[in-house]
Amino acid sequence: MSGPFDLVLRNARVATASDCFNADIGIQAGRIIQIGASLPKGVHEIDAAGRVVTPGGVDAHCHLDQPMAPPVRMADDFDTGTRSAACGGTTTVIPFAAQEKGQSLRAAVDDYHRRAAGKAHVDYAFHLIVSDPTPEVLQHELPALIAEGYTSFKIYMTYDDLKLDDGQILDVLSVARAHGAMAMIHAENADCIEWLTKRLEAAGRTAPRFHALSRPMLVEREATHRAISLAELVDVPILIVHVSGREAVEQIRWARAQGLQIYAETCPQYLFLTAEDLGLDDGYHGARCVCSPPPRDRSNQEVIWNGLRDGLFTVFSSDHAPFNYDGTEGKKPGGAEQPFRHIPNGIPGLETRMALLYSEGVLGGRITLEKFVELTATHPAKAYGLHPRKGTIAVGADADLVIWDEGERVIRNADLHHAVDHTPYEGRRLRAWPAVTLIGGDVVWDGQFHPRPGQGRFQACGAPSLWPRR
Secondary structure, X not given: OOXXXXXXXXXXXXXXXXXXXXEEEEEEOOEEEEEEOOOOOEEEEEEOOOOEEEEOEEEOOEOXXXXXXXXXXOOOXXXXXXXXXXXXXXXXXXXXXXXXXXXXXXXXXXXXXXXXXXXXXXXXXXXXXXXXXXXHHHHHHHHHHHHOXXXXXXXXXXXXXXXXXXXXXXXXXXXXXXXXXXXXXXXXXXXXXXXXXXXXXXXXXXXXXXXXXXXXXXXXXXXXXXHHHHHHHHOOOEEEOOOOOXXXXXXXXXXXXXXXXXXXXXXXXXXXXXXXXXXXOOOOHHHHHOOOOOOOOHHHHHHHHHHHHHOOOOEEOOOEOOOOXXXXXXXXXXXXXXXXXXXXXXXXXXXXXXXXXXXXXXXXXXXXXXXXXXXXXXXXXXXXXXXXXXXXXXXXXXXXXXXEEEEEEEOOHHHOOOOOOOOOOOOOXXXXXXXXXXXXXXXXXXXXXXXXXXXXXXXXXXXXXXXXXX
């Protein structure tokens, strides 16, 4: 090469989705340009000292500054959310541009760009949420947006303001097939949930812990089976998001056995929380852990671990949905405790996702280091058209890297960098945490956060590369 590297990362134990090996990494103009032994000196150098170095995480399912019905408001915007991501080893986030009923999809995208502008510390792309698939959306807006780099979208089978009926889902899946996009599906049966919720309310059972009873595994199982059937009818791959337990897993395994291209995602809450975290009595503390689908039990945690290990799951995401517990805009809308039906769904997890899986998965002997990289970086990048510039350590890839420190650390919300007033993992002991996070060769976290507001770049996505184009 003609001249020094901008940065050399030396003595790294490089981990990719396929291999682990010792090497130096040479970086120039934000890209990896050489990997090898004893590289020439760089302008700047970082000694990894034999520590594991992985690709920066790609959190492919998180919610930041998403419009909500007043008085509810998400605690994290693109500033605090991406700050938290960087400090936890995540260098690319993919939140959701959510269409409201009666709104154009294009307007939702434009609004989300305004929300991100000048704030993001890490790179980002957008998923779309299609809640109103009008002929204009299906025939013009959605195909045009796919061509512009918004190649994934989420379909809801629950939540009144977001859910689509089966016919609408088929219409949207047909667009995905025609234009090579990835459709993500939130699979829960809305009618079953509503029927159960009304019966619980009639019996006065409205505390947070009853949220889990309103969404038993069968409502996820039925909707997962139906989503698979709809995808089979259209002949299009889909990804089932935030899979929580055995019954949905069994449906996905069945579909895979039939040769169907059904992909699956899970999240930390289904490995580290249980329904008991929603409360053992009628107190309100469990509102912190209200999310959908709800956490299950310890036996289902083992089912999810098995799926991570054996390849059932393609993606491990945070599903970060940041609502404060106290105040008037989060888990207590208007400042008052609410029946479970009205508690905003979601928990924070952007900053803790990577360390939880590295600690309990890799260092706990449950998954390999290569599998960790696959789940947290490589496969999310492939699923959403960001690979190979994201999600891998390879010549030509963006120099988004994480150096890991292995050693005991306790999760304390006071030490985290999001704007949420709690973490559901408070007090949990970890075995590792990112020591250094680099984005485009720039250090953004080394025990201190180095802000770069507005330097996070929007990433237009290509076609998913988990399967061949038709």
